[in-house]
Structure formats: structure tokens, C-alpha cells
Amino acid sequence: MNRPVSHRAAVLVLVSVVLMWGLTWVATKLIVQHVAPFWVTGIRCALASVVLLGMLVFSRQLVLPRRGDISVILSITLLHLVGFSTLVNFGLQLVPLGRSIVLGYTVPLWVAPGAALFLGERMSRGQSIGVALGLAGLGVMFNPSSFDWHDKNALLGNGCLLLAAISWAANIIYVRAHRWISTPFQLTFWQTLLAAIISSIIALGVEGVPTIEWTPLLIGAFAFAGIFGTAFAYWAMAVANRSLPAVTTSLVLLATPVVGVVCSNVLFDEAVTPSLIVAMTMILGGIATGVFSAARSSSS
Numbered sequence: 001m002n003r004p005v006s007h008r009a010a011v012l013v014l015v016s017v018v019l020m021w022g023l024t025w026v027a028t029k030l031i032v033q034h035v036a037p038f039w040v041t042g043i044r045c046a047l048a049s050v051v052l053l054g055m056l057v058f059s060r061q062l063v064l065p066r067r068g069d070i071s072v073i074l075s076i077t078l079l080h081l082v083g084f085s086t087l088v089n090f091g092l093q094l095v096p097l098g099r100s101i102v103l104g105y106t107v108p109l110w111v112a113p114g115a116a117l118f119l120g121e122r123m124s125r126g127q128s129i130g131v132a133l134g135l136a137g138l139g140v141m142f143n144p145s146s147f148d149w150h151d152k153n154a155l156l157g158n159g160c161l162l163l164a165a166i167s168w169a170a171n172i173i174y175v176r177a178h179r180w181i182s183t184p185f186q187l188t189f190w191q192t193l194l195a196a197i198i199s200s201i202i203a204l205g206v207e208g209v210p211t212i213e214w215t216p217l218l219i220g221a222f223a224f225a226g227i228f229g230t231a232f233a234y235w236a237m238a239v240a241n242r243s244l245p246a247v248t249t250s251l252v253l254l255a256t257p258v259v260g261v262v263c264s265n266v267l268f269d270e271a272v273t274p275s276l277i278v279a280m281t282m283i284l285g286g287i288a289t290g291v292f293s294a295a296r297s298s299s300s
Helices: 009-030 037-058 067-094 097-104 106-119 123-140 150-179 185-206 214-243 246-253 257-268 276-300
Strands: none
Touching: 009 067, 009 214, 009 246, 009 257, 037 067, 037 185, 037 214, 037 257, 067 097, 067 185, 097 123, 097 150, 097 257, 106 123, 106 150, 106 276, 123 185, 123 276, 150 214, 214 246, 214 257, 246 257, 246 276, 257 276
16 A cells, blocks of 8 residues: 555456445345345444454554544545445345446436536536436436336335435545545545444434344355455555556446446346346446546546
8 A cells, every 4th residue: 555556456456346346236235135224334334444444553554533634534424434325225125236236326427517516627528428428328217118107115216326326426526625634545444433333323213223133144245345345445446546547447447337237137137128238338338428538638
């Protein structure tokens, strides 16, 4: 972490993040069938906190948060770790995995117009086209021939997943405007620790004391989501971001929904419908268009 790694190593690390995040959706889908949503977030973040604390102590990067970083810690904790994660947990209880992943990764579609509105960043023509293409992809997903608008559970689940994406986008917009004192990785332990505390308190009040049957599969799913999908992925993203251009990182991460959709078909025998394939292609194509346009604008 002290020095950037080679380009090849950084790419391998980034590919590992794609695989870990894609499989974390699978693990979470398994978990939410047995554990209430807020408890899922609380337990996952608690596991991640233990691992992150060890990683930071070992690498001698454990620091106390500075006053100037308190706001970004709260933003990431509330909007991403608690908001996004818990809304996804609710959504996964009601929506097929493949569809959930595609909706969850619409985040960049909301970042561009949000940054224009709140940060004064002008959207380029390419970004506008990308957002329009992505929104058209969402239209494909919600057209009456492929979506039952009379199914209340489907409406609630899909709504939670879209709100999750918007919550993460709001966090990204805030983080973009923040002036960091400590590095993002140095603050991850405090974010996951706070998220574990907040989620557990809410869970006790809303969901009560959990009664969980700890099977080997459930333990393994939690361990993977907490250790690899959260703690290790945070570290890996910090490594990749130090060694790769932002456009490369953004485009490679677009493979995450593809990994998740393939896993949903193989492991859960979910049908990958033509409308889902078309929608995913349009949404990811729109995001890629926006990424390329932003990269050209920043280099000119």
C-alpha cells in the first residue's frame, strides 16, 4: 500500500475485485433468505471491521480520524455501508439476483446529473448520451411486457434497489467534493465499525434479537461477504486506484454485473431473459459512454 504496484499486478487485483463483488451478491442473496436485512449489514460490517483493523495495524496505517474527515466518514457510513447495503438486502428478498445486480449498478447514471446539479459539473454531450442510453435500458426493464406493475412485492423490491443505487450515487458525489486528510483506506475501519454499530442498533429496534440457524453455508456466505466482499475489496480498490487510470478502473468494474448475472443463472437457475440482456447492455453501454466522455473532457 505504500507504493503503487505494477500495472499488471494492479489489473489482476482489479479483476479480483470484480469477481469478489460479483460473488458477494450471490452470498448476500443466500444470507437474506435466513437473516433480516439490518442484521445482515451489521454482521457483515462487524466482520469487515475485525479484518480491516488487523490489516491497518499490520501495515502501520491505523490512524484516528481527523476532524476534517469526520463528514466523509459519516457520508460513506450512512449512504453507502448502511443505506446502500441495507436497501439491497431488502431488494434481494423480493427480486431475482440478476435483475437486482443490474439495478444496483445503475449508480453512475445518477452520479453524472447529480454532480451537475450539486457540484456545478457540466455534463458533456457524451455523458448526456450515456445517461439517456442507460435510462432507456431501465425503461426496457420496466416495460409492461417484462414487469408486472400490479405486483406490490416487485414494486417494493425494485424500488429499494433503485433507491440503493441513488444512495450510493449521493455518497460518491459528496466524496468527490471532499478534501481528504487521511487516505480513503485508512478510514475504512472507522466506517465499517460505525456502520456495524448503527445497523445493529436499528436492527434491535426494528427487527428484534435475531434467531439465526448458523449452518456452514450461512457462515461461509457471511465470511465471504464480510472478509472478501468488503474488507479485502476496499484494500484492493485502494491498490488499483493508485496504479491504474480512473477510466480503466471504471470500465473493468462494469464486468461485475455480468459476473453476477452469470452466477444467478448457474447457481440459482434464474432465467436470463432477452429483456434483461438488452437492458443490461444498454445500461452498461451508457455508463461506458459516460466514462469515456469524462476521460476525454479531463484530458483536454
